[in-house]
Amino acid sequence: MNPFVNYRRCISCRLFAPKESFWRIVRLHPSGQIQLDQGMGRAAYICPQPNCLQLARQKNRLGRALKANIPETLYESLQERLGTAKQLRPNQD
Numbered sequence: 001m002n003p004f005v006n007y008r009r010c011i012s013c014r015l016f017a018p019k020e021s022f023w024r025i026v027r028l029h030p031s032g033q034i035q036l037d038q039g040m041g042r043a044a045y046i047c048p049q050p051n052c053l054q055l056a057r058q059k060n061r062l063g064r065a066l067k068a069n070i071p072e073t074l075y076e077s078l079q080e081r082l083g084t085a086k087q088l089r090p091n092q093d
Contacts, residue, residue, distance in 0.1 A: 012052035
């Protein structure tokens with residue numbers, strides 16, 4: 001049992017919470033490729049909430065945090081994850 005908890009901040013709503021409660025988006029080093037969850041490089045964290053995803057997309061917060069252009073396919077896959085998460089817990093709204 002690890003007594004230390006790693007905290008991170010959502011780039012959209014600025015919520016400060018344990019990193020397990022966020023999605024991790026990474027710009028891989030040295031290729032500069034953007035991917036979800038795994039990899040070493042510059043990372044940004046975002047809440048799995050529709051409002052946070054919409055705000056990050058509108059204001060290019062992921063792009064600024066990762067210092068890279070974010071492909072539209074990444075936002076689409078995050079949107080799919082959001083739909084999947086809602087199906088797993090339908091009464092949580």
